[in-house]
Amino acid sequence: MTTTTVTPTPLDPRRVDPSVVVARTTSHTSLQETWVQTLSMAWRALKKMRRKPEQFFDVLIQPLLFTAMFAFIFGGAISGSVSDYLPVLIPGILAQTALTVCMATGVQLREDMDKGVFDRFKSLPIARIAPLAGPMIADLIRYGIASVLTVVTGLLIGYRPGGGVLGCVGGIALTVIAGWSLAWIFTWLGTMARSAQSVQGISMMIMFPLTFLSNAFVPAETLPGWLEAFVKVNPVSHVVSAVRDLFNDGAVTAEVGWAVIGCAVVVAVFAPLAVRSYSRKM
């Protein structure tokens, strides 16, 4: 601890004049201000990521482990051989990894919101969406790392995507967009739930049915009729199909359109819900 007392020099020789400050106030944040605030919050999230690299663990391990494991275990049973299964599997793993990152978004937001600094964020004249959207922008990096890692692991064990480089880039881009959009659901959960653990628990219950009751790992046609019906409406299925089309054929099919529309709908519904629930929590 330091011993010197605080230097009594005012920051600014001008005295604070309340009436001037009142006249300068604005009734809400402009779009440009909101954008700057969101980027500042993204900067904060990036700083935190750099200081706590252990939070990249799930992002690094899951693609490596699951890609190799699923390929060798299920490859023969589902597609006849590992190399035949990889074009089916890689897009599925991508979707699953993106959802895991989404889940972490919600859990971390909840942990973060319990900290004292959120009191300050709430007391500042900033757009209520900035503290939510900022970390999600920083998370784009995590989706990117996870997606690239999954594809690289696939390439290493023999995956040769027919869509070429462009198809892969498109597929990864779509995964990142889908992950970012679905993350709003978990962000909303994060603002609603009482604790980080409960976010984790609820997220698991959402994530498992979404990934496993989709066409991510098995062809939908092999499922019983009622399950096939659910799989066909599951947005994750559309994202997986779209990514498959991009990766394996380099084709921008109707599935890509459906996936993008689905993502837009999720954002349109859950972003306002999340902001509302966050604002009300004060």
Added chain:
Amino acid sequence: MADLSAVRADGLVKTFGDFRAVDGIDLHVRQGEIFGVLGPNGAGKTTTLRMLATLLPIDGGHAEIFGVDVRREPHRIRQLVGVTGQYASVDEDLTARENLWLFGRLQGLTSTRAKSIAGDLLARFDLQEAADRPLSQFSGGMRRRLDLASSLITRPPLIFLDEPTTGLDPRTRGQMWDTIRELVTDGSTILLTTQYLDEADQLADRIAVIDRGRKVAEDTPDALKTQVGESTLQLSLAEGADTALGADVVRRLLGEDPVLSPESGRMNIPLPDPDRAADVLIGLREAGLGISSVSVAKPTLDEVFLALTGHGADDESQTKPQMEAAR
């Protein structure tokens, strides 16, 4: 606007379920003053402040800050008020400099401007050496200083300080007091809460005493203290049986009854003037009464409370559980 009030709150109410944490509090803070809200834990001080800072919705009553309606225009209020919380609201994962830069950026400063203001504030609050160290290495006093610095980035005309020195050691506390006094010379108005009478006494121009969600008194520190006597003589008689005789002596000399403690032989005597303590002691000696211990104390919050409400400051056991909810 001719109105020179900084805060004008009438009949503020906050309920948590059945519990009325704030039950019709009026606060009128004038521009340029330090206004103290004094009360024990759970009296509703923090809740009141959080409502005025738009951190909690107002359940009843009306509040204006510099003429701006708190409920209707929260975004404007947030541009007028700097809030320093009871628990330092700074980011533990960033350095002090990064904290200040971030808060500056969030409030619309350019990156360069935010950087230069952060530098100025770090110097002013004597945090330069620690500026780039992680906050986990900061002492409580340093955190509080950083927290206060964070509230001053845009030089808000009104500053809320929620128990600014709770948990600080006496020296750090004195430094904090100096800093708070300086803010007023810059033209800011300060609304602070505290559990300590001496802190309110040291800093505040006027004090509102809050108890169980209600305001029980509002006055200058001097006026409040005279209500309970300038200081108190606490003494124990050698023989417990002499208590009645001792009380007679006090009554004769000061014209007032001593407060008898349930412990036999102990009594608290409010003194209008600490000099009168000698008169009492001489009087007791002349009456042939022995004394086993004696001390002169300044009135504590407890005594102010006792005088104002008829119950002690920590006599809150039945409301304690709800207090946690009030956070």
